[in-house]
Amino acid sequence: xxxxxxxxxxxxxxxxxxxxxxxxxxxxxxxxxxxxxxxxxxxxxxxxxxxxxxxxxxxxxxxxxxxxxxxxxxxxxxxxxxxxxxxxxxxxxxxxxxxxxxxxxxxxxxxxxxxxxxxxxxxxxxxxxxxxxxxxxxxxxxxxxxxxxxxxxxxxxxxxxx
Amino acid sequence: xxxxxxxxxxxxxxxxxxxxxxxxxxxxxxxxxxxxxxxxxxxxxxxxxxxxxxxxxxxxxxxxxxxxxxxxxxxxxxxxxxxxxxxxxxxxxxxxxxxxxxxxxxxxxxxxxxxxxxxxxxxxxxxxxxxxxxxxxxxxxxxxxxxxxxxxxxxxxxxxxxxxxxxxxxxxxxxxxxxxxxxxxxxxxxxxxxxxxxxxxxxxxxxxxxxxxxxxxxxxxxxxxxxxxxxxxxxxxxxxxxxxxxxxxxxxxxxxxxxxxxxxxxxxxxxxxxxxxxxxxxxxxxxxxxxxxxxxxxxxxxxxxxxxxxxxxxxxxxxxxxxxxxxxxxxxxxxxxxxxxxxxxxxxxxxxxxxxxxxxxxxxxxxxxxxxxxxxxxxxxxxxxxxxxxxxxxxxxxxxxxxxxxxxxxxxxxxxxxxxxxxxxxxxxxxxxxxxxxxxxxxxxxxxxxxxxxxxxxxxxxxxxxxxxxxxxxxxxxxxxxxxxxxxxxxxxxxxxxxxxxxxxxxxxxxxxxxxxxxxxxxxxxxxxxxxxxxxxxxxxxxxxxxxxxxxxxxxxxxxxxxxxxxxxxxxxxxxxxxxxxxxxxxxxxxxxxxxxxxxxxxxxxxxxxxxxxxxxxxxxxxxxxxxxxxxxxxxxxxxxxxxxxxxxxxxxxxxxxxxxxxxxxxxxxxxxxxxxxxxxxxxxxxxxxxxxxxxxxxxxxxxxxxxxxxxxxxxxxxxxxxxxxxxxxxxx
Numbered sequence: 038x039x040x041x042x043x044x045x046x047x048x049x050x051x052x053x054x055x056x057x058x059x060x061x062x063x064x065x066x067x068x069x070x071x072x073x074x075x076x077x078x079x080x081x082x083x084x085x086x087x088x089x090x091x092x093x094x095x096x097x098x099x100x101x102x103x104x105x106x107x108x109x110x111x112x113x114x115x116x117x118x119x120x121x122x123x124x125x126x127x128x129x130x131x132x133x134x135x136x137x138x139x140x141x142x143x144x145x146x147x148x149x150x151x152x153x154x155x156x157x158x159x160x161x162x163x164x165x166x167x168x169x170x171x172x173x174x175x176x177x178x179x180x181x182x183x184x185x186x187x188x189x190x191x192x193x194x195x196x197x198x199x
Numbered sequence: 200x201x202x203x204x205x206x207x208x209x210x211x212x213x214x215x216x217x218x219x220x221x222x223x224x225x226x227x228x229x230x231x232x233x234x235x236x237x238x239x240x241x242x243x244x245x246x247x248x249x250x251x252x253x254x255x256x257x258x259x260x261x262x263x264x265x266x267x268x269x270x271x272x273x274x275x276x277x278x279x280x281x282x283x284x285x286x287x288x289x290x291x292x293x294x295x296x297x298x299x300x301x302x303x304x305x306x307x308x309x310x311x312x313x314x315x316x317x318x319x320x321x322x323x324x325x326x327x328x329x330x331x332x333x334x335x336x337x338x339x340x341x342x343x344x345x346x347x348x349x350x351x352x353x354x355x356x357x358x359x360x361x362x363x364x365x366x367x368x369x370x371x372x373x374x375x376x377x378x379x380x381x382x383x384x385x386x387x388x389x390x391x392x393x394x395x396x397x398x399x400x401x402x403x404x405x406x407x408x409x410x411x412x413x414x415x416x417x418x419x420x421x422x423x424x425x426x427x428x429x430x431x432x433x434x435x436x437x438x439x440x441x442x443x444x445x446x447x448x449x450x451x452x453x454x455x456x457x458x459x460x461x462x463x464x465x466x467x468x469x470x471x472x473x474x475x476x477x478x479x480x481x482x483x484x485x486x487x488x489x490x491x492x493x494x495x496x497x498x499x500x501x502x503x504x505x506x507x508x509x510x511x512x513x514x515x516x517x518x519x520x521x522x523x524x525x526x527x528x529x530x531x532x533x534x535x536x537x538x539x540x541x542x543x544x545x546x547x548x549x550x551x552x553x554x555x556x557x558x559x560x561x562x563x564x565x566x567x568x569x570x571x572x573x574x575x576x577x578x579x580x581x582x583x584x585x586x587x588x589x590x591x592x593x594x595x596x597x598x599x600x601x602x603x604x605x606x607x608x609x610x611x612x613x614x615x616x617x618x619x620x621x622x623x624x625x626x627x628x629x630x631x632x633x634x635x636x637x638x639x640x641x642x643x644x645x646x647x648x649x650x651x652x653x654x655x656x657x658x659x660x661x662x663x664x665x666x667x668x669x670x671x672x673x674x675x676x677x678x679x680x681x682x683x684x685x686x687x688x689x690x691x692x693x694x695x696x697x698x699x700x701x702x703x704x705x706x707x708x709x710x711x712x713x714x715x716x717x718x719x720x721x722x723x724x725x726x727x728x729x730x731x732x733x734x735x736x737x738x739x740x741x742x743x744x745x746x747x748x749x750x751x752x753x754x755x756x757x758x759x760x761x762x763x764x765x766x767x768x769x770x771x772x773x774x775x776x777x778x779x780x781x782x783x784x785x786x787x788x789x790x791x792x793x794x795x796x797x798x799x800x801x802x803x804x805x806x807x808x809x810x811x812x813x814x815x816x817x818x819x820x821x822x823x824x825x826x827x828x829x830x831x832x833x834x835x836x837x838x839x840x841x842x843x844x845x846x847x848x849x850x851x852x853x854x855x856x857x858x859x860x861x862x863x864x865x866x867x868x869x870x871x872x873x874x875x876x877x878x879x880x881x882x883x884x885x886x887x888x889x890x891x892x893x894x895x896x897x898x899x900x901x902x903x904x905x906x907x908x909x910x911x912x913x914x915x916x917x918x919x920x921x922x923x924x925x926x927x928x929x930x931x932x
Contacts, residue, residue, distance in 0.1 A: 074625060074720065076779035094778045185578050185625070188779045 075133050075180055075187045079123035082107075084116050092178075092190050093123055106194035107176070109166035114153055120162040120178070122188075132162040133180070140164065141181040146174040149197055168197030223287050223695060224749060225262045227295030229254050229273060237332035240844065241275040241299065252751070253807055256333045256842060256849070261751045273299055277885030294321060319650060319690050319698050320411075320643075323747045323756065328408035328424075333849075335406060336926060337879060337894055339448065341455075341480070341495075343377070343400045343428070349840075349855065350408065351756075351798050352816045354833035358392040358724070358911040359493045360453070360483050360919070361524035361540075366909060367408065368760065368796055369818040369832050370423030374708060378417060378427040379518075385570040385591045385618075386544055390713045392911050393724050394574070397520040397544040398428060399476050399499045401446060401459045405429040411702045411743075412654035412686040416597075416612050416641050419658040419684040420708035422739055422762065430501075433514035433550050434470035437507040438463045442932035452898075452922030455480025455495070470514075472503040486904040486920040490912075492525035492537035511553035511562070518546040527912055528725075536579040545571045557601065564597040576624070585721075586623035592616065608643040612656075620712060627719025627728070629664040631712045648692060650700075655685040660709045664716050676732045678715060682707035686741075699746045708737040714768055714787040720780055724911075727777035728770060729786040737789065739764045754802035760794070767792030767822075771830060772866040783866070791823040810842040819862070830864035831909050834872065849881040860908040870913060873905030894926040 079093030090107065091098040099105035109115055120140070121129045132138070139160045144150050149172045153165040166176075175192035229241045237258025244251040245264075254260045262271075264287050272282045278299045285295065330338060330350065340346045344355045344363035356371050357363040367375045373389040377396060386397040400406065409417070409425040417425045443462030449455065461474035478497040483490045498521045505514025521543050528537030547569045554562040569592055576585040593616045600609035618633040639656035660680045686704035693699050717730035745758035766789030775784045796818035803811040815837045820829030835858040842851040859872035879896035902921040906913040 074779070076777075078778040095776060095781065182625075183578060183584075185584060186780060189781055191781070 075138055075182060077122035077130060077180075077188055078125050079127070080178065080190065081121050081123065081129065083119045083121060088121075091123075092193065093127060095191055097191075097193065106196055107166065109150055109168040109195055109197045111168040111171055111197055111199055114165040114167045116165070117155075118164055118166075120164075136160070137182055138187070139181045141179045141186075143177040143179065144174060145176070145192060146172070149174040150176065150195055152176075166195065171197055171199050173197070222263045222265050224751065225264055225285060225287065225295065226749065227260055227262075227297060229258045229260070229275075230296065230298045231278075238275060238278070238299070239333050240846075241273055241278075244272050244274075245269055255802075255804065255810060256337075256844070258332055261749065261754075263751055273297055275299065277887075277890060319692065319747070320652060320688075323690075323698070323745070328410065329405065330407070331405035331429075333881065333883075333892070335400075335403065336892060336928060337851075337881065337896070339401060339926060340924075341450075341453075343396050343398050343406070343426070346400050347406060347408075347426070349814065349838040349853070351800050351814045352796070352818075353408075354836070354909055355907060356392060356831070356909045357907060359490070359525065359527050360480075361493070361495045361522070362388065362393050362395040362526070364388050364392075364396055365426060366831075366833060367423035367426075368762075368798075368816075369794055369820050369829070370762075371831070371909075373420055373711060375423040376414075376418045376420070376425045378425055380430055380432055381417070381427060382548065382566055382568055382595070383417065383593070384428075385546075385568075385589075385593075386542070386572060387574060387587060390711060391721065391724055393526050393538070393540070393576075395522060395524060395540070395542060397522070397542060397572075399459075399478070399497065399520065400428060401448065401457060401476055402444070402461045402474050403428045403430055411688045412641065412652040412704070415639055415654040415656040415684055415686060416610060419637065419656045419682050419706065420737075422704075422706045422708065422741065430474075432472065432501060432503045432516040432518060432548065433512075434463060434472050434503060434505045435507060435512050435552070437468070437470050438465045440465065440932070442930070444928055444930045446926075446928035448924070448926050450480075450898075450922045450924040451484075452919045453480040453483045453493070453495075468506060468508075470505045470507055470512075472501070472505075472516075474501040475499065484920050484922075485917045486902045487917060490527055490916045492527050492539070495522065495524040497522040497524075505550075511551065513551040515547070515549045518548065520544045527916070538584060539577040539579075541575040541577065543571075543573045559601055560598060561601040562599040564595075564599070566593075566595045568593045583624045585626045587620070587626070588623070589618060589620045591618045608641070610639075610641040612639040612641070613637070614639075625720070627717060627721070628713055628730075629666075629716050631665065631716065632663040633660065633712065634663075635660040635709075650690040651687065652690075653685075653687040656683075658682040658684075658707075658709065662712060662715060664712075678710075678732065680709045680736050682709050682736050696750045697746065697748050699744075701745070702741070702743040704739075704741040706739050706741065708739075708768075710734045710737065710768055710787075714770075717787070720777065720782055725782060726770075727780065727782040727784045729784060731787045731789075734768060734787065734789055735766055737764060737766050737768045739767075752804040754800070756798075756800040758798050760796050760798075762794040764790075764792040764794075766790070767829070769830065771864065774866050790825070792829055793821045793823055794829075795819045795821075808844045810844070812840045812842075814838045822864070828862035828864055830867050832860065832862065834858045834860040834870070834908055847882065849883075851879055853877045853879075857905075868914065870906050870908040873903060875903050875905060876900045888931060890930040892926075892928045892930075894924075896924045896926070898922045898924060 081088045082090040090104050097105050124130050140162045142152050149170055151167050151169055153167050174195050176195050177192050178190045179186050180188040229238050231238055239254050239256040239258060241254040243260050252260050252262055266287050269285045270282055271285055272280060274280045281299050283297055338346055341360055342363045344365045347353050347365055348355050352368045354366040355363050356366050365375055377384045384398055387394040388396040407427045409427055414425050441464050446459045448457040457478040459476040464471045476499045480495045483493045500519045503516035505512045523541045526538045549567045552564045572589050574587040575583055578584045596613045598611040614637040616635040621630045622628055637658040641654040644651050662678045684706045688700060688702040690698055690700035715730050715732055715734060717728040720727050739762055741762040743758055743760040748755040768787055768789045770785040770787050773784045773786050777784055799815045801813045817835040818833060820832040822829050837856045840851060840853040854876050856874050857872055860870045863869050877898045877900055879894060881894045884891040899921050904917045906917050
């Protein structure tokens, strides 16, 4: 056999190997919970109950007299707009109520347009648009989950009129 | 075709010239007895002084000798003079492996050992698939893939500098297995372009690419080959005294550095090996600017202990690899803000070998490995985006049969594995258990002057996904695979300078967990990935023809291959997008595919100081179902290098010529060709107890803007710009 009984080297080696094994084990660290994404396939924008803008599966749906772009008045705010989302059947679903999900946006030209939220709407899916100068730009509407975007629209054209 | 014909004509002309003079070629390699590294510039002479040569930077030499018994002497500054008797007779000659010992050892006690009588297969392997000694130091770079990028048939898949992984003959993922000391290195680098290989090659003694039937001793799925990194984590021999190395490495393109130390110590009858490295780099500089979020911070620790005896050894090692690195963002196909990754991998390895020398059984090797792997992907806010954790248990038993008659080597290999993958964060792959078992047989024999390698392997694999909230995973579909692989390769000595052969193989690769069960966004890769629970094992037939011409000063290898896949599994851009995140959807599917390729290697020693080397490789991948090119195929590449060895300084230059890649899959962009150049200088300083090696090199000398076709970030950033590298290593003994 490799080791003589009671030999110092044998004990040293056995202890060392055991130590290496224990160190090498690692632990079943508590895992971050496997989380669900919020994955709608579209949205509608509602103005006083009127669903005047619809975006679904990567395209703006201007059928039925709906708008193919958004209008923002110069130096004024639009009325209070709310967002409802669309699932993979095109049915409306409410925005997520978990505070980890936030409404965010990306404007191509911030000198033309800004988004305004009422104090109690911050992070929620309600907003106003305000035109800063006459012109055209685009806005991408997003649902941000933690630090990543779970949902985003294509850049939606916005016209700021005089 | 004309090019191939011309090469063959040249090869046969050389062979015709060589066959006429009635002498024989002796080929061999010289190693340092302690470090087992090959040694360049060793003077080799016949005792009568009539014939002489020196080893090249790979420690290789070739001598022409007449038939009879000769005595060769080997000498290098810092080492003792040793001699070796060589018998030259018959058409077939062994390859000599000679070890020389540092000067302070008493010369009377030196016993020069011929390491083994190897085959022409080994000669071919050494010529085309091995990096060691000074050559390895010279080519060492940031990652294993970068270090091997100019080897024949090798390309790099990357997504920033850290997660680079080698691609061989256009095959990637786990078709190319990475081993450390013959045992698979388990990590997630094969599963996604953003996952790093958890291996630091700085202290590697040797990197080798194993191809042909021998791959089936390691895996059924390595159609591309097996990359084996030799480190001797567990010492197999008892060291006579303390020896080791201390090293440092730095490069300007990332303002990074690495420090490393390794030592082997005799502790009574035991042998102890310890190693540590630390690497820190910042963002990579390209010719058009900084590639943001590409720093790397890596620590490795390794401790190995063994009890070597005359009849074998038993030992264990602990190996930790801890790295943090960034994946760049802000481009199409990348996370807008980039992602930071943190990987902790710990490996416990127990190994034993015992030599019986019985009538049937020659020796036995047993290896038990436990791997713990924990991997986080952080978003820029610091929140955990994805988390992967697995425990992996592997066991291998190899029985080496006694060589009898014409049989050179027979190995029976049994293996088992248990893999338990858990996930957290915004991850979509279900937690899955994988069990596997394998039985392999490798046989090497000679029949009428034809050397044969043959092997076969059966692998059983079972996947057991657990319930998850995501769609495919919720189905909890178990899958079981029975994979059969076999290969045979004869090698014929056409003349004493020219050998030729072929390799025929049938291989089956079992799909990965991700290829079966994925369904969701992958944030770091910034793709929406869809698996396929109906995938069958990836079956391929491979045929390769090769020629090896060897004469003093010239070493030429030419090979052509044809791999035919029934079901080549690849995540392909479907051209569709996921409507929630507007991510491109990549779906795993099996398609009929064909890989055709050509490779060549020419080593030409013009005189005792000047060497030229040229490597070339080309692969053409076709999706036969849709009559389209396969995605991410490496373009035609030639790498030339020249080395001038002065007794006090070795200098050289490299040139890399890569053609543009116009053959692209749908939704894949072509890439322009490029040429980049590099230079280097190396100085070795030997004393009685140390050897200092300093290499200074400049990569991408002209600061050329070029893009790697296999880089996921090539659309926004080119490869690394001009970089000055300093590599220092001090061996003590």
